[in-house]
Amino acid sequence: MTDKPLSGRKAQAARNDKLILEAAHEVFVADPEAPIAEVAKRAGVGISALYRRYPSKEDLLRKLCADGLARYLELVSEAVEAEGDPWEAFRAFMRGVVLADTPSITVRLAGTFTPSPEMFKAAVDGDAANREMMKRFKSAGILRADVENGDLQMVTESICSINIGDAERTRAVRLRALELYLEALREPGAAPLPGSPVSDEEMGARWIPRNMKE
Amino acid sequence: MTDKPLSGRKAQAARNDKLILEAAHEVFVADPEAPIAEVAKRAGVGISALYRRYPSKEDLLRKLCADGLARYLELVSEAVEAEGDPWEAFRAFMRGVVLADTPSITVRLAGTFTPSPEMFKAAVDGDAANREMMKRFKSAGILRADVENGDLQMVTESICSINIGDAERTRAVRLRALELYLEALREPGAAPLPGSPVSDEEMGARWIPRNMKE
DNA sequence: ACCACACCAGAAGGAACCGTTCTGTTCCGG
């Protein structure tokens, strides 16, 4: 409570900016359909403090999702540019995604707002970077050849769907599940995988707002 | 449409029994918070046809969940009593759970109703059978020693959280993800798993109705 | 010293949703 430059209306506002984003992140990760009042309560501010910053709930969600997308892009970039043991780079990437919980804030929220053009761009960029990353890891011989981008998405998404009350414990259990998966992703695979991985179109279809479906 | 004994009010009623349960299954698997009118529409019946059979939505959900639990018990029993290749028995069990989608109809619905005493019994029985199954597979040397019951639950649950529009395609993608996991579950594991598996208490905590939380 | 304004907390408005009940109809069975 007793921050450093406590006084100043501007300072409080700046602090609230951060408080609100953090609260929104926590709340919507826990429940994508949470009411906006929950965010305000968690942040310890009034509702009007929210509406001063974001014109609507949808805008807040979009911002949150864009941040998550950006974080994901960072992680991919790190993985692509990493030097040293490729396997550890891959492992770090996957752990990073699970720890940052980006699937919960991107795909899980998808469909609740109309994506902004920037987000489309981020998606395209991310796709390219993803592809680059897969290529690198495969040519390094650490990733089995028959896993593809869609497979990784499914792995991280399904792991991030694990949720058991306590946040700390949830994180631990997810990392445990990840370790299982990692073992299976590593080259060489025992038997070929059945079916085909999730395609880009299939992944993309989830981003169209629910209102516009069918 | 042209069934065998098409006429008869009793016959239609019996047919509706089934239609309603099937529709409810589909609807609530797709969206656990779906309105009850959605079930009626999917079943092609009126709302009153539903309320004639179940006193309330909660009762319908409970019935659905109980059926899912029973199906799960069947699968465990089959696995325990299976003869022949233990690995194939285990694999069949996991595929069975994923295909029947029992996690979506049990755990995912948990908390939306107060469990019936029968369900508690089923849970206890299931637990014992589960334990028996794990013991068998481990002593057969096909399951790595450091995976436990909670791990399997997490695996099936997270796989069943995968969902991409089309039902048929979703099934295929889930089976693909399962194959990855299976490889990782098989003895011998490369490295020990981190953390501890989800405990029975943790799993059980999710069944207490949301109203009663905190 | 003081005041205009940025900022904020929380109540009020108003619309949408949904579980349940109610009304009127159909058609089997005796």
Added chain:
DNA sequence: CCGGAACAGAACGGTTCCTTCTGGTGTGGT
């Protein structure tokens, strides 16, 4: 030919939740 079981869907009432509105407070400029 009638009594009533079964049904479709409208109506009701309660709840939820986004958004706007009201009233209050402290700050920075003058």
